[in-house]
Each structure stands twice: as C-alpha cells, then as structure tokens.
Amino acid sequence: MQTAYRRLLKLMPRLGLQVTDLGPGTAVVSRRGGRIRIPLGPGADVLARDNGRYTVAGAGADAWVVRRRASRVQQDENAGQSTTVRLGDSGASLLLDPAAGTDERKLQLAAAEYLCHQHVAGMLELYGVNCVFDVGANRGQYARRLRRFGYTGRIVSFEPTAEHFATLEKAAADDPDWWVYPYGLGREDTTSTIHTGWNTMNSLLPPSDYGKGRYGRFAKSDTEEIQIRRLDSMMEKALDGIDTPRPFLKMDTQGYDLEVFAGGGERVAEFVGLQSEVALLRLYEGSPPMTEAIGVYEAAGFGITGMYPVTREADTGRVIEFDCVMMRAEAAPRKS
Structure with a gap:
C-alpha cells in the first residue's frame, strides 16, 4: 500500500517540481530539474545538476571536493588525480590539482x-x-x-x-x-x-x-x-x-x-x-x-x-x- 508520503512525491512532477528521493522519509524538491546524486563514499552522497560537468576528488579522510569541469573529456582526464598535502600540525591541508605543479x-x-x-x-x-x-x-x-x-x-x-x-x-x-x-x-x-x-x-x-x-x-x-x-x-x-x-x-x-x-x-x-x-x-x-x-x-x-x-x-x-x-x-x- 502506498503511503501518503510516496503519493505526494509522485504528485510533485505534475506541479512542475523535480523530486530527488534520498531514502526513507527524505527527499529534495526543487523547481529546476536535472539533479543527479553522486556517490562519495559510505553514507555520503552529493546532489549536483545533471549536466555531466562534475567530478569528485578525495581530499583526505571523510572529505571530498566536487569540481565543475569545462567538458567531459577534461573531467575524465583529471578525475581523482588531486593530491592532499598536510600543512604540518596546523590542522590545515592543501588540495593540489595536477596542473598546479606545472x-x-x-x-x-x-x-x-x-x-x-x-x-x-x-x-x-x-x-x-x-x-x-x-x-x-x-x-x-x-x-x-x-x-x-x-x-x-x-x-x-x-x-x-x-x-x-x-x-x-x-x-x-x-x-x-x-x-x-x-x-x-x-x-x-x-x-x-x-x-x-x-x-x-x-x-x-x-x-x-x-x-x-x-x-x-x-x-x-x-x-x-x-x-x-x-x-x-x-x-x-x-x-x-x-x-x-x-x-x-x-x-x-x-x-x-x-x-x-x-x-x-x-x-x-x-x-x-x-x-x-x-x-x-x-x-x-x-x-x-x-x-x-x-x-x-x-x-x-x-x-x-x-x-x-x-x-x-x-x-x-x-x-x-x-x-x-x-x-x-x-x-x-x-x-x-
């Protein structure tokens, strides 16, 4: 039997709204459609507009960077290549793109x-x-x-x-x-x-x-x-x-x-x-x-x-x- 919550989610697109279901009891409703869920790791996802121009790079334990790229070719070439450098015992880290070393x-x-x-x-x-x-x-x-x-x-x-x-x-x-x-x-x-x-x-x-x-x-x-x-x-x-x-x-x-x-x-x-x-x-x-x-x-x-x-x-x-x-x-x- 469908719950009232599920029926409401199905009704939203008819009202011109985009629904992204995040799991039991949780959803994102937006006026502008085309959202996509990008998995980061266990228990962590990110929502981005689905235009194929985002890539995810790790930035240390339990941290990620979602970057927008000019094209899918550039995205595929650079995905995941960033490196994280700890700045001593300051608690800060530096995220280095491959291009930074040039x-x-x-x-x-x-x-x-x-x-x-x-x-x-x-x-x-x-x-x-x-x-x-x-x-x-x-x-x-x-x-x-x-x-x-x-x-x-x-x-x-x-x-x-x-x-x-x-x-x-x-x-x-x-x-x-x-x-x-x-x-x-x-x-x-x-x-x-x-x-x-x-x-x-x-x-x-x-x-x-x-x-x-x-x-x-x-x-x-x-x-x-x-x-x-x-x-x-x-x-x-x-x-x-x-x-x-x-x-x-x-x-x-x-x-x-x-x-x-x-x-x-x-x-x-x-x-x-x-x-x-x-x-x-x-x-x-x-x-x-x-x-x-x-x-x-x-x-x-x-x-x-x-x-x-x-x-x-x-x-x-x-x-x-x-x-x-x-x-x-x-x-x-x-x-x-």
Missing part, C-alpha cells in the same frame, strides 16, 4: 598572497586594529580582501587616479565603514603628475631600466595631474568618531611608500602596524632599496612579523618585491 613560481606566489592576507587579518585582530589606512587602493582589492578575511573595522582608502577612483568609489558604496578619498599621499600637500596606463602599477616615479626590461607596459604611458596630501593631515578626519584609535598603515604606491611614511611625521607613532611593498630589484627610478625602507620603519619602532614574495623572475627565481608586514611590539595586548 608552474612552481605561480603556485608559490599564489600561496604567498593568500598567507599574507591571512597573516595581516590575524595581526589586525591580535592588535585590536579599528582603522586601516589603505594607501594606493587602486580599485579596492585590498579592502575587499580584508572584509573576506573577517575585518569589520573602518577602512580609509586613498586612490588618486580618476579612473581607478571611480571604480573604488562604487566598490565602497554599500559599506558605510569604508571611506574613500581621491588623493595620493606624500611628503607634502601639493599637486603632482602620475604615470597612468600601467594598470595596478601606476606610479609617481618613472620606470627604471630594469623595470623597462621586465614590463612592456612601461614603454608607453599617459600622465595625470593628481592631488597629494600628507598622511598626518588626513588622520584627524579618518579617525573621527573612534574612541581609542588603533590604526594600521598599508602602503602599495609603486616605489613611493617612504614618501607616504614621511608625510606621517610624528603621528606615525600612533600606528600599531604597517604593510609596505619593498623592493630587492627596483622597478622605479628613485625608489628606495629594501634595506633602506625596512631600516626607516625599524627606526620608527616597527618589527617584521612577515615577509611574502610578490613577484619573482621566472628565469632566475630571484624575488623582485616583498610584501613586508611590521608591527609595533609595544602595542601588542599584554596578557594579565
């Missing part, structure tokens, strides 16, 4: 970028940061990553070029604690000319001979007149309404970071940490070498907590630039 440099840089953002998020939480100065914001990539990694405090972004500022302004429109300003920051309040057309590498400095040899984009550039403000002149407004400010300074200004830092004057002592792009192989004429930049930051009371390669030469493996994260140890919370 470009060691790309894998290393991608991993470094992720670890840098994770580290910064950890430092912001540890030091109780409640305002991040995002200098050289471009289109807002850094601020969006901060939000994805869980930072909920104020972000104050500075981007001087008109095209990128327009994109930045739209990105921040729905985030009331993300403020944006159409300025560059430097040693003095002034106007200056910036090289544009270099995407994320627009700079107030001209390219070096090494930079020209590495990046074809430097062969031609447009220029734009921009407004420059001192960091200390912007701090009062940026920190307005925060009872006990604990700011963090991120600089990514294509060789101009020390000029930004100099514009902070004595107020750099208020920052509990900073992040700066420092160069071993200089892409811009007049930019400071890494040792000089780090020396200035250390003299101001900051100590290195992380160094992450940003770019490397493909033919030699040499690091060109690092993201350097530094914190003021005396500002760390003291355990009772």
Whole structure:
C-alpha cells in the first residue's frame, strides 16, 4: 500500500517540481530539474545538476571536493588525480590539482598572497586594529580582501587616479565603514603628475631600466595631474568618531611608500602596524632599496612579523618585491 508520503512525491512532477528521493522519509524538491546524486563514499552522497560537468576528488579522510569541469573529456582526464598535502600540525591541508605543479613560481606566489592576507587579518585582530589606512587602493582589492578575511573595522582608502577612483568609489558604496578619498599621499600637500596606463602599477616615479626590461607596459604611458596630501593631515578626519584609535598603515604606491611614511611625521607613532611593498630589484627610478625602507620603519619602532614574495623572475627565481608586514611590539595586548 502506498503511503501518503510516496503519493505526494509522485504528485510533485505534475506541479512542475523535480523530486530527488534520498531514502526513507527524505527527499529534495526543487523547481529546476536535472539533479543527479553522486556517490562519495559510505553514507555520503552529493546532489549536483545533471549536466555531466562534475567530478569528485578525495581530499583526505571523510572529505571530498566536487569540481565543475569545462567538458567531459577534461573531467575524465583529471578525475581523482588531486593530491592532499598536510600543512604540518596546523590542522590545515592543501588540495593540489595536477596542473598546479606545472608552474612552481605561480603556485608559490599564489600561496604567498593568500598567507599574507591571512597573516595581516590575524595581526589586525591580535592588535585590536579599528582603522586601516589603505594607501594606493587602486580599485579596492585590498579592502575587499580584508572584509573576506573577517575585518569589520573602518577602512580609509586613498586612490588618486580618476579612473581607478571611480571604480573604488562604487566598490565602497554599500559599506558605510569604508571611506574613500581621491588623493595620493606624500611628503607634502601639493599637486603632482602620475604615470597612468600601467594598470595596478601606476606610479609617481618613472620606470627604471630594469623595470623597462621586465614590463612592456612601461614603454608607453599617459600622465595625470593628481592631488597629494600628507598622511598626518588626513588622520584627524579618518579617525573621527573612534574612541581609542588603533590604526594600521598599508602602503602599495609603486616605489613611493617612504614618501607616504614621511608625510606621517610624528603621528606615525600612533600606528600599531604597517604593510609596505619593498623592493630587492627596483622597478622605479628613485625608489628606495629594501634595506633602506625596512631600516626607516625599524627606526620608527616597527618589527617584521612577515615577509611574502610578490613577484619573482621566472628565469632566475630571484624575488623582485616583498610584501613586508611590521608591527609595533609595544602595542601588542599584554596578557594579565
């Protein structure tokens, strides 16, 4: 004898609904049809849309990854080939696709970028940061990553070029604690000319001979007149309404970071940490070498907590630039 439950399941398709029976007393009902059950292992299945573009790869004990592939041929060639690498005793594992090993440099840089953002998020939480100065914001990539990694405090972004500022302004429109300003920051309040057309590498400095040899984009550039403000002149407004400010300074200004830092004057002592792009192989004429930049930051009371390669030469493996994260140890919370 049919139960009321079974009769109901049979009625659903007549109402334009798709039913996937998962077993006694359990079913999935959806408006869009074509679901298929993919077995993972004992006691575990996954439902996916039945378009033949999914493959399942093991990712350790009792864990699987369901991936969407461009074609069935690609699916069949790659199914089950991913490997899982344990990251020490951290409890984390890294899932490696077979294609990941074909470009060691790309894998290393991608991993470094992720670890840098994770580290910064950890430092912001540890030091109780409640305002991040995002200098050289471009289109807002850094601020969006901060939000994805869980930072909920104020972000104050500075981007001087008109095209990128327009994109930045739209990105921040729905985030009331993300403020944006159409300025560059430097040693003095002034106007200056910036090289544009270099995407994320627009700079107030001209390219070096090494930079020209590495990046074809430097062969031609447009220029734009921009407004420059001192960091200390912007701090009062940026920190307005925060009872006990604990700011963090991120600089990514294509060789101009020390000029930004100099514009902070004595107020750099208020920052509990900073992040700066420092160069071993200089892409811009007049930019400071890494040792000089780090020396200035250390003299101001900051100590290195992380160094992450940003770019490397493909033919030699040499690091060109690092993201350097530094914190003021005396500002760390003291355990009772």
